[in-house]
Amino acid sequence: MTGGVTGGMARGMAGGMTGGMTGHMAGGMAEPADGGVVVVPNAAAPAPVVPNAAVPPPAVPNAAVPAPVVLRLPAVLRELVSGHREVDVRVGSRQRQEGTTGDLVTLGDVLDEVDAQWPVLGRRLRDETGALRRYVNVYVDGEDVRAGDGVREPVRPGAIVDILPSIAGG
């Protein structure tokens, strides 16, 4: 299926973004200043920055960069993210709801970023009013958001968001 499937940042790709390593990953993953994730063509990507071997990288993640939310997808949706079971979703400041501070984001913020990076996937999860589709279940760190605040459910940095279809059909 074609149609606007962008790469985002898939779990399992070499490296991820560890504290203290700046620059571009091989393969053209660039992170703009506002924190959203974009993909640039490999041919245009500059050579990766190699840390000075005499200076080991810091052992702890950079506290200024929140850990991405991990979005886990059922098999039926993985083709929309190049076949990956999990993708990292890093919510930039632009997506955060008014009034939220620090690293606090909502499920809606996370899904807005999904819309931006993988629009077809975003439409599978929510309709154009922003409502979760009726038979799409979302769990944040194991908790069903429908039992909580729905799309307003707070999502901590590094949270795991599971997308699961309801058991239905005939």
Place this chain on the structure above:
Amino acid sequence: MSTTSAGDVLVLIGTRKGLWMAHSSDGRQSWKVEGPHFLMREVASVAYDGRSKRILVGTMNEHWGPTVMWSDDLGATWHETPEGPIRFPEDTGAALARVWQIAPDTADRPGVVWAGVEPTSLWRSEDGGETFDLVRALWDHPHRAEWGPGYGGAAGHTVLAPPRRDDVVVAMSAGGVYVSEDGAHNWAPHNRGISAYFFPDPYPEFGQCVHKVARDAGDPDRLYAQNHHGVYRSDDGGQQWVSIAEGLPSDFGFPVLASPRHPGTAWVVPLVADRERVPPGGRLRVHRTRDAGETWQELGVGLPDDCWNAVLRDAACVDAGDPTGLYVGTRDGVVYASADDGDTWQVLAEHLPDVLSVRAAVLS
């Protein structure tokens, strides 16, 4: 699908669990059926745009929602507009539920494709069906708040736009027939003579549950309508409707088809209703008129005598061949095909999920 040649016939079959396609290269004598595409997605609307050779399908999955998919290579690959081909504007507060109709316009309006949608609305594309805009004039019509859902949902299910004219006919369940005479900028109900027995006033200005409307081949002002009880003809573009149900075993049914070649020729598929929704006596029959509904002929050679399933409003179609080919799909997953105006029928496909939409095209 294997290579095709001019004159081959393509039949698109949308079902509750996917899309199948049938192809004939021998004058509709035999068929090769392939599928499914979009397994476990409902396919309520299918269309072949002969201008661009594009297949368009409206799909819906209960979990993952509705969309429009298209293929420019007879189903080898499929495409979807990333941001969504049909998105209700934010100010409407509405969300797309289902695409009930995809209707490519005529050669004199290249790229224009119409879509009838649930919630009841009309959409227009100028890029061959990749993106659509809401026809605001119909969405903002003061009657909209009173349009109700039929049993299958509140659907704009019929869109007719004739060549070289600006009028557009839309039928909805349940709302009735609406016509624009200025290219979809202004709309008026056109239901005089069509009954709505479920209202205190059985002949209201609007609100009828019109199941399908078809346009006559010879006179663009002549329309045929299959209603929720009632088969009608209009000779003035829908201003006034007269009953043409006399001679039919039942005035209930879902589809109505008009010949694309022969004026005055149309077909219906009667069902007993309302407590039942089955062919009369379990005998699936198609009825044909050649005189615009004055008389009807029952056609059944090759159709079953033990069929207790309905044919839904878009599960039947004609092709542009000569004689006219007809295709009728049932809720028990059988598609019957005729290559001779309906005189005789053969099974084109069977053991499919319930058939929702059928469209056929003679490939150029």
